[in-house]
Amino acid sequence: MTTVKIFLNGNFVEKDKVTISALDAGLLYGFGLFETLRSYQGKPFLLDRHLERLFSSAQTLGLRSAFSEQEIEKATLQLLKINALSDAYIKIVLSKKEETSPNICSEEPSDSDLLIIVRELQAYPPDLYGQGMKTVVVDIRQNEGSPIPHFKSLNFLNNILAREEARQKGALEGIMLNNQGLVAEGTMSNIFMIKRETIATPSLETGLLPGITRAVVMELAQDIGHPVQERKIFLSELLEAEECFLTNSLMEIMPVSSVGGIKIGTEVPGSVTRALMEEYQKLVYRESASQDP
Amino acid sequence: MTTVKIFLNGNFVEKDKVTISALDAGLLYGFGLFETLRSYQGKPFLLDRHLERLFSSAQTLGLRSAFSEQEIEKATLQLLKINALSDAYIKIVLSKKEETSPNICSEEPSDSDLLIIVRELQAYPPDLYGQGMKTVVVDIRQNEGSPIPHFKSLNFLNNILAREEARQKGALEGIMLNNQGLVAEGTMSNIFMIKRETIATPSLETGLLPGITRAVVMELAQDIGHPVQERKIFLSELLEAEECFLTNSLMEIMPVSSVGGIKIGTEVPGSVTRALMEEYQKLVYRESASQDP
Structure with a gap:
């Protein structure tokens, strides 16, 4: 495989160019969530249940996703196609952007970065x-x-x-x-x-x-x-x-x-x-x- | 203050342009370390002891810094000057770069990003x-x-x-x-x-x-x-x-x-x-x- 594409905030970006702010709370405090799942024959397995957990946890932590569950599902499918992957490892990351208020947990939900990574599955023997x-x-x-x-x-x-x-x-x-x-x-x-x-x-x-x-x-x-x-x-x-x-x-x-x-x-x-x-x-x-x- | 500069891997970068790879283990797993300290009159307080802890923890976690303690000290002082700060909050972050091996902890120490952030001190009342x-x-x-x-x-x-x-x-x-x-x-x-x-x-x-x-x-x-x-x-x-x-x-x-x-x-x-x-x-x-x- 030559270049690998990653989904970041609505764009399919080449692996080497997928960057976020180093001031994001996702990096500085680990303030973010992820889901790991796999696809079988190009179809993510139980993606709806993974997204349900992701969104439920995000609500508890006060994280807002700019993308709906449907949009994330669509992006994941597209990403698998773009990378020509059938049985793949899929990682979906929701990471809090730079903290704007001095208190890290504010009343208002915080904006987040959405990242989707797919790779060829490294199956267990x-x-x-x-x-x-x-x-x-x-x-x-x-x-x-x-x-x-x-x-x-x-x-x-x-x-x-x-x-x-x-x-x-x-x-x-x-x-x-x-x-x-x-x-x-x-x-x-x-x-x-x-x-x-x-x-x-x-x-x-x-x-x-x-x-x-x-x-x-x-x-x-x-x-x-x-x-x-x-x-x-x-x-x-x-x-x-x-x-x-x-x-x-x-x-x-x-x-x-x-x-x-x-x-x-x-x-x-x-x-x-x-x-x-x-x-x-x-x-x-x-x-x-x-x-x- | 108009633009704020951040130190990232040897460069003094404007706040809005300080980015790291979204695939770094610092983001994806929280695989990294930080130190928080303050300066009095432009001089970081007990920086040597903070760096000692940072480097000792880094060694335990298998993280390699591209910068020596002396270089980090010099960069911190320069950054305070550039941002015209006297009594400041200082944060030094060492974050693991993208994992290269399938095992996250490898025998060889991993490369890391070095980030230094300074801000005006928000003192307690x-x-x-x-x-x-x-x-x-x-x-x-x-x-x-x-x-x-x-x-x-x-x-x-x-x-x-x-x-x-x-x-x-x-x-x-x-x-x-x-x-x-x-x-x-x-x-x-x-x-x-x-x-x-x-x-x-x-x-x-x-x-x-x-x-x-x-x-x-x-x-x-x-x-x-x-x-x-x-x-x-x-x-x-x-x-x-x-x-x-x-x-x-x-x-x-x-x-x-x-x-x-x-x-x-x-x-x-x-x-x-x-x-x-x-x-x-x-x-x-x-x-x-x-x-x-």
Whole structure:
């Protein structure tokens, strides 16, 4: 690929020329939001749900988008075409412009920059979905006493350092506890565990991102007769689980084979995880085979 | 003032033209650091100590500055002159450039953008230093299980939301606890308390920024025979303190008159706080009256 185009505030701009003010609050304070999702065959998957979360978080933070959900959807589709991408990584960023008032949070919503980035998808090795991923519990904790983990904000350094810790410990993904020692989430994913055919995932007050794939998996599980319990999960429980998997928009449903060297379950993926993976693929098929656009 | 100049990567640029790539990790992940300090009579106060912290944090995060401490000092002085500022707010930002490797933390240090912003100082109302500041304890907690609070990083949304909470509760500054309920810091300051002439401040493992003014106050206190205990501080202790004050580079030493409506001590500022405020002013005088530059 020669030049890559990025969408910035209504324009399709060459990668090297996509600039914003260095005085923007998005840079200076991490005052902004993002969404990461993927496309299948040129069609962004569950974009409406990602935009719903983006707009809802933006309202809470007092951020105003100059573009509607429909306009962002249209721009994303165009951008995929312009870059000739079919199965792509998509990142949508809403970043607060330069602060105008001395108080950073003002009564009036603030203007923002809208950025859409697409790239060829760097998929996880296919073998992992059959063998499961090795994970470790990282030392870096998630902050249960703050709203920040509930937003996909431009404050992402905690998760990045936590993932780096996991990599240094030889794992692709790390599991984060909160300061009470409860299981919260993966550094870049949500976590589910299964015991006696009961699926559980940490509840939001543990301190975690309400992931879109997390929500979808909960719906799919309900559909196949395994409603998911959202609750406190102790690390000891997780280590005794029969099955465990991680979710995010890019990895979809990833079986976990071990946590810190301790094997999870006897078969990977286990039967419940496998059933959910199949349901998820059916959903992908339905959504990407649908008529428009 | 007509045009304001900003220092960006070696150039003095007009405010409206100071741009960075929207793909930089400083924006997309808050992967960067900053320092806030002030100048007295055109001379940045304790710039060397701020740069020491900046460079030490940068090394930990794997960020490389294209400019030496000496070059940054020179640029800051020039920028103050160009903008004809004497008592100024100074912000120095080191922000990671676009990620080149798929892993955000790579073995090699990453290149960064250097930004220096100066503005006329918006000082706190002088009356406050005589009457003390009303504060509240905010609900938003500091994360004791993460290294992030130890860095002055571009991940600043937790502190901003906490300060906003304080403002909505009618106070200029909020006091943050950690998830264990221990006193950590102000949303934009460090905190000290005094009981029976003993000064105490929360220790770093509580989850807080090792502030430059915090360190200086500890040295000054030692000089006048009141060594500071760094330790766990319970909220109940703080509420029973005889004196309390906040520190940061811009507010210097700010006496606290109340915490959540509960009056602190009988006299504000108390005698120990007053002694420290005097020592601090002497230090400011010594530093800004010194020969060079």
